[in-house]
Amino acid sequence: MRANVYLAGSNKRMNYNRILVTAALPYANGPVHIGHLAGCYLPADIYVRYQRSQKRDVRFICGSDEHGVPITIRAMKEGCTPQQVVDKYNKIIRDSFEGMGISFDIYSRTSNAVHHATAQDFFKTLYDKGIFQARETEQYFDEEKKVFLADRYIIGTCPVCQNPNAYGDQCEKCGSTLSPEQLINPRSALSNGALVKKPTTHWYFPLNEFEPFLKEWIVEGKKNEWKANVYGQCKSWIDAGLQPRAMTRDSNWGVPVPVPGADGKVLYVWFDAPIGYISATKELTPEWETYWKSEDTKLVHFIGKDNIVFHCIIFPSMLKAHGGFVLPENVPANEFLNIEGEKVSTSRNWAVWVDEYLKDFPEQQDILRYVLCANAPETKDNDFTWKDFQTRNNSELVDKFGNYVNRVLVLTHKLCGGKVPKWHAAIADDADKQLVAEIAASKARIEQSIESYKFRDALSEVIDLARKGNVYLQDKAPWKEASAIEKGALSDDEKIAAQQRIDNCLHLALQLTANLAIVSNPFLPFTAKKICYLLKVVERMLDWENAGKINLLNVGYPMRAPELLFRKIEDAEIDAQIAKLKAGLVASAQVQAQTAAPEEEAPLEELKAEISIDDFSKIDLRTGTIVQAAAVPKADKLLQLEIDLGFEKRTVLSGIAMHFKPEDIIGQQVVVVANLAPRKMRGIESKGMILMAENAEGKLEFVSPLNAVNNGATVK
Template sequence: MPERIFIGVAWPYANYEIHLGHLVGTFLPADIFARYNRMRGREVLMVSGSDEHGTPITLEAEKRGMEPQELVDLYHGIIKRNLERLGISLDLYFRTSDPNHKRVVQEFFLRLLENGWLYEKDVEQAFCPKCRRFLPDRYVVGRCPYCGYPEAKGDQCPMCGRLLEPQLLEEPRCALDGTPVEFRETRHFYFKLSKLEDRLKEWFFSKDVWRPNVLKYTENYFREGLRDRAITRDIEWGVPVPIAGYERKRIYVWFDAVIGYLSASMEWARSRGEPERWRDFWQDPEARHYYFIGKDNVPFHTIIWPGMLMAHGGLNLPYDVPANEFLMMGKKRFSKSAGVGVWLTELLDHFHPDYIRYYGTLVIPEGKDSSFSWADFVNVVNRNLINGYGNLVHRVLTFVHRHFGRSPEPGELDEVDREMLSKLEEVHGRMTELLERVLPREAFKHWEWLVGEANAYFNAKAPWAQVKENPGAAGTTMHVLLTVVRGLSIMALPYIPFGASAVLRHLGVDPTEVSWDQALEPFPAGVEIPEPTPLYKRIEVPTPPEDFAILDLRVGQVTHVEPIPGAEKLYQLVVDAGEKFKVVAGLKGIYEPEELMNRLVVIIANIQKAKFMGRYSEAMLLAAEEPVSLLTPEKPVNPGLPVKGSKFTPSPLPGRRVKLSTFRKMRMEVVTIRSDGVVGSRGFEPVRDFEIPEEWVGRKGVAFFSQRGPLILNVEDRVLIVPDREVEDGTPIV
């Protein structure tokens, strides 16, 4: 391996916070790899940042009534803090709205223009006659011409991953209001990617370290032939085009964002007072570049970014692009735009960062999609991390402290002792090999195996009996175990740095100075071993009351409203709650169609299906009864989020449907929240086993009255569910 390694981590959009899928797909494997290489004595530069331009930003800002800069300032801060809380050891977390990034992007653009790689072209671009504006590619949706997916975006199909253009979509329409788009002429700069096809192929087919999925995705694009790509757009938010006559246009976000790897490296060097240091990583041909991304970003990092670097000249090309597959929740992939995911703020507010990193490592989607479930998270943390590693550490340190006070001098090793140390050496070698190949999940499985072997060795040796009959033999056993525990903790530093560092400090080892190969060194005699405290606490899972647990309550967004002919009060709605539901609702005459369109609502997603006027209803909207007032989150949130009752998330059985008659027997009503309970139709009732947030006190809310008392409905980040109109306390929810 070379002495210098550059690691680029995919830049998340700053239109919301990031979820566990972002962590396990990019940031966590990158951090494990970076920490490992630093421990090998290599110089590592790892950068990432917030992608603050592009359609997802402007869409979310419009939805919230905010300026784009306000939105990105908010979420850049949240994302950065959460990565720091998780111990992601980035050398710099940058942002594309920074003036220095914009300068680097414009210089890169001009360099390509001077080198003859850009040209102007009159093209037809999607235009929405209702919005009266040109639409960025992601504002256009339609049917994918390759796989038939009906909700493909104008730049890429999320189902098959093909890069697209709006003109290729079948039945293209505006993503904002569903209006069929028109194509009108405009002028843009294009990048001559097609002219680089032969050079890119020659470079690509020299790659023998890339993962099969990355090779397959990239080969598909070459098979179709590379097309020139537009790098400017008729939008207002982004990096200005540094050319006269283009004042109202911006550099396209895909071109802008990937240059962030370079601009962040330059900013890192500048912030250190060594403005030319970035060149050590970008212009030294021996330095290797690794890009940690999700599979939907493969072509941008294996074709487009390398093509841009070739056209620029004088900059290193990617050495490896260890792209991961998707993290799934049931049959749906984690998706910020679809609102499917477990968000890092929520995880970090409730769990030790090592719990998240440990479990996250085991679900890194290396080679194929992996799945998340809360039950699996709890079981893995309690069984593997706490009962496995945590218990081993506590047993060993407690025994040594109690019986020796210091690490004992070993006697002659027997065959079982030598076999245990041989297993440590074997696992160290296997982990080294796999981490060099950027397979952190596979490497960690060997570490887990060694934890089990060490616990089995402890039990087989029975030092509690040895210390009575032969203290010297007990000392030898503990010498072996101290060597293994220290070795395990050194090899765990890239994975669970908080706990592993605490163990090493307890053993007299500075975790910031230790090297990877020190994991194999025998533990020295005479080191004081203080009395330990348990490294971690078990996760105790609060089980929701049975009556509340059966309801699949979700936030949804109304995406379609249609009056049902012949029905006096009924609308046919389509509600996006992570998946699309057709809902029949008796709201005609109470809400106008335009009032309902794009509104956030609360649904029971697993209510028994019903038929009204020949139309099926697959879910049920919740509303206060009189006056009819739809339930909604008090702040904008992503559709698909589960609705909690106080601290409890419902856990309905898959496929189980709740009868309407069963729901009618439940009590759910509008309440006023107090510091210790709620006031509803039966006066004050205390809330148990839940600390009511101060900002809720005195507010209107909705409570489900369970077998254990009232549960206050809310979604992540303590966002209350509220009626959208003024109603009295005690008004039932129907």
């Protein structure tokens, strides 16, 4: 098997003898939600379980990321120490992963001594090689607490949506990426006091010097190998030009910087966190260097799209600078999973928490694994809804997969004494041969999809195989043959022939059931084990080499009594989950309203200077309808709209991309300033401006006629 494995500093391709799989280290500042599972942990587990079933040397590495500002902010909110925070959430996260069957070989912690030593050694190596550049810069300082403040310690009014509690790196209300300098009236998150700026020294990694390496390795080498979303984001960053990045922070929580003059400084969390993969492997095996430094290792990072830059540009550049480490062969990042049409927000408690799911749906892990994989955001953001969860379970897992296995076992007990019947090759017909061919072909298609990181397609093949089994069973209808035998209307020879047809049907149906256990195991491990239990076979049968075969069950071997693999999800359960989700949102809003200071409420904008009626009459306002909408490349806030004004169609650029999806606003009637001078933005000429209003939550709304009017009508 070929894989694109590179040693840092080399472009030589080679075969691999081992696979090292990592999943993004979750922050230990809160529980994990289903968006985390869908983003990287479930895909990684599916891939690893498959590779294990292939008997390949694979190691699955993860652990809690226990440093950084979010940890200390959580500690402030909960009135405890950062160590108490990470201890609490490390256990919740670990138990959640274990409950969902995420089968890490090791789940470590970056607060462990071995990680501190490994990260410090890595930094010191780069320092000794003269890689870092020491720079003195001005940084916000809290005089009351006597500490420098990282971006997340700084709060102020968002310049985009007027949210009074935006962070210094991002506004969680409108999603805008910010810097502390952009905030209006910035203040300390520690003391709520005003800030001053003081000089401080940090060590910068010269990312710009690694552009040639990254262009050759990614832009030229990964175009047809990495997913389009991953490659596109990396290329965009590289094309825009990379800048030196500070790899240290002023803090008392984290890995101390191991060089002279660095008192009170720790490693930047995105420097120390990916090194956590290395330190965890050290904990796992004394042969860790074999996995990290041997040219025949295939390294795969499973992450969410918000971590692409760190895993594809920054961490590989660090490895390149250090030397001797393999680089990732692939980084199959998923997009985001929304919930009930809205972006997941932990601050608003708009999330489905994994630990709560396990309590609400005990012994139903595979239902969630199935739904998250079947609806995986592999190429675009997808939406999880509780109704879809119910529908997929009831119509696909219960009615197709579970129904097939149950029917086969029930019929085997009823028509064949509960034992595997004989196979009569001489009377095998075209339907039998076709099903045998489908079993082998399904194995090949599933294998190809998993190797290509297309887990959604692979799972679809598993369900389709169960569907084909149901069709085969229905067409063969062995119960009709049995009914004819019972009625006594057949001759002895006809009875023998009828029983042989029953035997062949159920023999093949049971072999297909065994195959379903094998091919479903990476996706539905709890279900695969239960099928093995019902068939009374050892779990060794789940080895991938057995998939596609029809001799897995020995003739005459007894089966256990049938048990349902899945149960129906009732409407009341779904209604309860939706109500729980909404109640959490309301409770979160109430807490935020109670803790917000009255003076922090965003004021209405002041009236502008008076104008005359003559000034107003110069503005030509016309109604129009949006007929096309698309995102503008490399512009996060702009949408390109085509608006039908009745007398002509206009291209208008509007800064509403953070508030609306292009597909959702087609057909929307708007009011356009039709005589505004044209203006070029991003190389596109915009002829006009649409009128928008901002609601109390900072979200933009269209200014539209109450009732539909003709396009081009004058607004007076």
